[in-house]
Amino acid sequence: MQRFAADPVLGDWHGLLAEIAAQWARRDELRARLAAHPDARFARGPLADHIRARDRYCCGPGCTRSARSADLDHTHEHSRGGKTVEANIGPGCRRHHRDKDRGWTLTQPEPGLFRWVSPLGRVYLTRGEPIRPDLPDLDPGPGPHPGEESDVQAERRLRRYDRKILDGPGADPLRPPPPRAGPAPHDEPPPF
Structure with a gap:
């Protein structure tokens, strides 16, 4: 650097x-x-800032509530020996924080990747949005890309196969006029 x-x-x-x-x-x-205070009850200071920046939103499935207003929740409960470290903390809004008490199971296979299992056994993986999206590929510049044919090559190829299509008239041919509607006889039965 x-x-x-x-x-x-x-x-x-x-x-x-x-x-x-x-x-x-x-x-x-x-x-x-x-990981300076792994036995602390609450995530504070640099750890709290890091978790909020890493995940940006609640870690609950489909949730878009901001991590700023969410609780910093232990994935493995602190009361059951869970450490206050990056791999065991995630932002949970009030609703998703309580879901763990309603039969949902939450694990964190790697820091920032959350695995939710519903009471019915459905699995949901969530991960925070990246701070910046991936950059697009470089512009290829003018001209054909490797392996692609140019406009001239495409026209030559098409002329070999069907000259009539390329050299045909520039406008659609005239269509015949619609049939003239005459007075309908009322005494004939319908055709169906």
């Missing part, structure tokens, strides 16, 4: 890149701070 911080092409981004590089160098120390 340091080599990018000194690149003159980056202009005013030097300070930001230097800060990111410094935080990246301290990542092990910062990660250790998340």
Whole structure:
């Protein structure tokens, strides 16, 4: 990261890149701070901020309530020996926090991935939305892509097979006029 911080092409981004590089160098120390109080009853400080940023929304199936207003819930209950660490905490709105007492089972196979099992045995996997969506692929630029034919090649290919289609008239042919409706005889039975 340091080599990018000194690149003159980056202009005013030097300070930001230097800060990111410094935080990246301290990542092990910062990660250790998340598990600083594994026996604490509530997630606070850096751990709480990390969980809210990681998950962004309630971890309940289909829920879109903000993690800011949700409880930071232990996946494995604190009263039953669950630790207050990243892999055992998730945001749960009031409704989904209580669902564990209504027969739902919640596990966290990996930090930020939640596995809900309903009382009927249905399984729901939830994961927080990414902070930024994946970047799109690079624009291919003008011209055909590798393996694709150009417009000229496509026209040549089509001309080989059906010249009439390409060289046909530019407009639809005239349609015959609709049949003239004459007076309907009233004394004949209907045709059905």
